[in-house]
Amino acid sequence: MSGPGTPGPGAPAPVIAFHGVGLTYPGPPPLTALHPFDLTLDAGEYLTVTGPSGSGKSTFLNIVGLLQAPTAGRYLLDGIDTGPLGDAGLTALRGGRIGFVFQAFHLLPHRTAEDNVTLALLHAGLPRRERAATAREALHRVGLAHRADALPTRLSGGERQRVAIARALAVRPSLLLCDEPTGNLDSGNARQVMALLDDLSAQGQTLLVVTHDPEVARRGGRALALHDGVATCGEVAR
């Protein structure tokens, strides 16, 4: 049966659909890090996630990123029910549909910017020449085509994070998942990275950004606040 919130035939599935998704660590004593909740994130939406330390941000991010299985509810990514998938299925789904960006960049220091991006494509089944072309295109998207041959040590913090974003974008993910992407940056570099995320959002990229930074949190169209594992979702006032 179809009704409000149920996509009809042909309508694209939401990127994220949580149906009563929650997580309780068994303990003892058991600890509910995420109380069950519903969430729908459609393609092209930009969601920010905030909350104090211990509120469940990492748990939420790990579930969305298919790094941790929820203990309650169903999680559909691009309409695919992730619950029944085994490790190989989860790894394939994660590799093809989710791009991760971390606070600490995690670039290989002795490889060029282009190599760092290309390495993300090793499992995508592309021939070497296409990998290089795809990597250069991703660097172009983040405004770093001219720095393709630079080692990370020769790049500013903001440029390093943009290389990391290019690496995440290279697989053309359904979802770009960013954990404190400006956490290691000074304010100038942070502004550049935030502007890039705005651009990607304007180009239609679906974004989920975990942040302590109220400036970043105001950028998204929607905001999820976590407190003691309880999620509250709202629109961002403009």
Ligand code: ADP
């Ligand atoms: P945040 O990222 O917002 O700091 P987390 O998701 O890491 O929060 O943690 C949420 C709650 O779950 C915290 O109370 C934390 O202590 C608890 N927790 C996290 N990981 C585990 C674990 N492996 N076992 C038991 N409790 C955990």
Ligand code: MG
């Ligand atoms: Mg955390």
